[in-house]
Amino acid sequence: xxxxxxxxxxxxxxxxxxxxxxxxxxxxxxxxxxxxxxxxxxxxxxxxxxxxxxxxxxxxxxxxxxxxxxxxxxxxxxxxxxxxxxxxxxxxxxxxxxxxxxxxxxxxxxxxxxxxxxxxxxxxxxxxxxxxxxxxxxxxxxxxxxxxxxxxxxxxxxxxxxxxxxxxxxxxxxxxxxxxxxxxxxxxxxxxxxxxxxxxxxxxxxxxxxxxxxxxxxxxxxxxxxxxxxxxxxxxxxxxxxxxxxxxxxxxxxxxxxxxxxxxxxxxxxxxxxxxxxxxxxxxxxxxxxxxxxxxxxxxxxxxxxxxxxxxxxxxxxxxx
Amino acid sequence: xxxxxxxxxxxxxxxxxxxxxxxxxxxxxxxxxxxxxxxxxxxxxxxxxxxxxxxxxxxxxxxxxxxxxxxxxxxxxxxxxxxxxxxxxxxxxxxxxxxxxxxxxxxxxxxxxxxxxxxxxxxxxxxxxxxxxxxxxxxxxxxxxxxxxxxxxxxxxxxxxxxxxxxxxxxxxxxxxxxxxxxxxxxxxxxxxxxxxxxxxxxxxxxxxxxxxxxxxxxxxxxxxxxxxxxxxxxxxxxxxxxxxxxxxxxxxxxxxxxxxxxxxxxxxxxxxxxxxxxxxxxxxxxxxxxxxxxxxxxxxxxxxxxxxxxxxxxxxxxxx
Numbered sequence: 248x249x250x251x252x253x254x255x256x257x258x259x260x261x262x263x264x265x266x267x268x269x270x271x272x273x274x275x276x277x278x279x280x281x282x283x284x285x286x287x288x289x290x291x292x293x294x295x296x297x298x299x300x301x302x303x304x305x306x307x308x309x310x311x312x313x314x315x316x317x318x319x320x321x322x323x324x325x326x327x328x329x330x331x332x333x334x335x336x337x338x339x340x341x342x343x344x345x346x347x348x349x350x351x352x353x354x355x356x357x358x359x360x361x362x363x364x365x366x367x368x369x370x371x372x373x374x375x376x377x378x379x380x381x382x383x384x385x386x387x388x389x390x391x392x393x394x395x396x397x398x399x400x401x402x403x404x405x406x407x408x409x410x411x412x413x414x415x416x417x418x419x420x421x422x423x424x425x426x427x428x429x430x431x432x433x434x435x436x437x438x439x440x441x442x443x444x445x446x447x448x449x450x451x452x453x454x455x456x457x458x459x460x461x462x463x464x465x466x467x468x469x470x471x472x473x474x475x476x477x478x479x480x481x482x483x484x485x486x487x488x489x490x491x492x493x494x495x496x497x498x499x500x501x502x503x504x505x506x507x508x509x510x511x512x513x514x515x516x517x518x519x520x521x522x523x524x525x526x527x528x529x530x531x532x533x534x535x536x537x538x539x540x541x542x543x544x545x546x547x548x549x550x551x552x553x554x555x556x557x558x559x560x561x562x563x564x565x566x567x568x
Numbered sequence: 569x570x571x572x573x574x575x576x577x578x579x580x581x582x583x584x585x586x587x588x589x590x591x592x593x594x595x596x597x598x599x600x601x602x603x604x605x606x607x608x609x610x611x612x613x614x615x616x617x618x619x620x621x622x623x624x625x626x627x628x629x630x631x632x633x634x635x636x637x638x639x640x641x642x643x644x645x646x647x648x649x650x651x652x653x654x655x656x657x658x659x660x661x662x663x664x665x666x667x668x669x670x671x672x673x674x675x676x677x678x679x680x681x682x683x684x685x686x687x688x689x690x691x692x693x694x695x696x697x698x699x700x701x702x703x704x705x706x707x708x709x710x711x712x713x714x715x716x717x718x719x720x721x722x723x724x725x726x727x728x729x730x731x732x733x734x735x736x737x738x739x740x741x742x743x744x745x746x747x748x749x750x751x752x753x754x755x756x757x758x759x760x761x762x763x764x765x766x767x768x769x770x771x772x773x774x775x776x777x778x779x780x781x782x783x784x785x786x787x788x789x790x791x792x793x794x795x796x797x798x799x800x801x802x803x804x805x806x807x808x809x810x811x812x813x814x815x816x817x818x819x820x821x822x823x824x825x826x827x828x829x830x831x832x833x834x835x836x837x838x839x840x841x842x843x844x845x846x847x848x849x850x851x852x853x854x855x856x857x858x859x860x861x862x863x864x865x866x867x868x869x870x871x872x873x874x875x876x877x878x879x880x881x882x883x884x885x886x887x888x889x
Contacts, residue, residue, distance in 0.1 A: 281701055282701035282705070284700045352714055353712065353714055356687060356715060357712075360687070363680055363685075364681055367853075369853070372853035372854065373853055375853070376838075376854060377854045379603045380602055384603070385603075387859060388859030388860075388863060389861060389862075390859075390861065391674065391856055391861070392860065393674055393677055393860055417738065418677075515700060516697040516698070532690070533693065533697060533699075533705060535689070538709030538710060538712035539713065540710060540712070540714075542710055
């Protein structure tokens with residue numbers, strides 16, 4: 248078979264891919280991307296391949312007569328998460344898998360790092376040289392918080408949320424999650440979108456891991472932020488487009504939200520004059536939640552595991568379509 | 569009985585103390601301290617009390633003929649952790665308890681916030697506006713780390729370490745701890761001080777929660793930092809005096825240690841020209857690890873629980889001498 252790839256890899260990852268893909272033929276795009284977030288360029292190489300690994304153009308995927316399986320190097324799959332793509336893929340038996348298993352651990356650890364940095368007031372505490380007993384010191388001491396016993400609601404229950412829920416277990420928190428359809432395999436209480444307003448009014452931590460699609464665009468609207476408990480903290484490690492950023496800024500300014508911690512925004516990065524950069528209670532990392540040492544090698548290993556399953560005709564890991 | 573207190577409380581905490589201590593008589597020091605870290609001033613009120621709550625002067629405690637029980641408002645008890653104090657207290661049946669249960673959760677959460685902030689490179693990531701795919705972004709993505717699968721060694725196994733070990737369990741780390749004497753109730757592998765060099769050479773995270781006493785002063789010496797695995801991270805949420813700070817600065821400069829995260833130093837705060845302030849891989853919070861919302865009220869509640877036990881002749885919580 249021919250395997251098309253548009254992913255720019257490190258030498259070590261490329262070697263692992265070449266070895267592991269043997270005896271199949273690898274066809275590389277003329278325009279390789281080193282970011283798993285960027286959309287791949289249309290490439291004639293794709294048309295002859297049976298398998299694609301990377302971020303192939305969605306239209307080109309559907310136009311190809313040969314493609315049987317596409318494995319994305321990201322956890323997000325917005326470009327393919329449309330009714331049209333799903334219908335066309337189902338009709339011709341095309342399978343889409345993502346790299347969810349590669350990113351779940353890193354994204355969950357990133358989310359917990361946000362929650363603990365907020366609880367322990369790290370940005371303020373790391374900048375402080377307060378003396379024991381001073382008003383500044385007492386203010387910091389008595390405003391620092393514990394996750395223990397608090398309430399959290401997670402929007403979007405998948406591999407990341409499952410790992411985060413496991414990491415929150417030792418804190419004896421009340422954790423619930425919002426999912427399109429409950430499947431019965433969840434480790435926390437599942438709430439429907441329709442019924443989430445009440446939970447939102449009681450949660451100390453609102454954690455957004457929603458994927459981006461037609462239904463989730465600007466899900467966190469002014470109306471939604473009005474439902475949030477006063478003084479709650481908002482986190483986004485999903486996709487920036489699921490948030491109305493003007494409404495978010497307003498909620499941060501009014502104090503309705505105590506703080507926001509964002510790994511994703513729209514666009515990325517935000518323009519230099521964007522109000523979210525100016526707000527002292529808004530903390531932004533540049534879409535690094537999935538980052539990890541050995542990331543390209545791990546992506547290749549995960550693809551090769553699925554390649555072995557594809558060869559054997561076994562159900563693939565992380566299938567999304 | 570008479571209860572002496574030198575702790576400056578919030579109104580709510582004072583009310584709870586007055587109500588809970590009834591029918592005993594409360595005697596307040598003329599010099600109240602609002603910091604649980606400060607040494608109390610000698611006070612004639614102590615001499616007539618049977619119980620002391622706060623940070624009473626150690627010599628005055630031993631000079632008192634009436635005192636039966638001292639309950640400290642801190643987890644640390646350095647001023648009383650001497651052979652002389654222990655011998656004199658044992659001879660006259662004086663009991664010393666601390667507020668370990670109040671601070672264990674906050675200190676363990678603070679330690680984990682340090683570990684995750686380091687793994688996810690939060691200080692760099694929060695200051696970055698890197699664009700996806702740029703060299704800066706790829707550097708951040710591929711240097712961010714996972715706690716999962718890493719090794720940690722905790723120096724000082726008590727209530728804080730037990731909580732931290734529970735919080736680390738979901739990360740499937742290899743965690744060991746160094747304790748003066750193993751008691752068999754530990755949740756992680758216990759190593760003796762004599763045998764710790766080998767473990768130190770393999771740990772990615774070296775977490776110092778040692779109490780300060782004659783045996784622990786400058787325990788983390790140049791010799792000890794030489795035993796650490798290259799690229800390890802050092803954390804201190806115990807006491808500053810257990811670290812040779814010049815040796816620490818040298819290990820941070822040479823890159824032997826990738827970073828240090830300190831909640832305690834000696835003195836506190838460090839003088840403005842201290843080298844540890846200048847090092848880009850040294851992160852310092854001003855002894856706020858134990859801080860928490862409602863801290864004074866929680867201290868009083870913990871003392872009153874022990875007061876009920878003292879009245880009933882039951883073994884006290886958090887007894888240290």
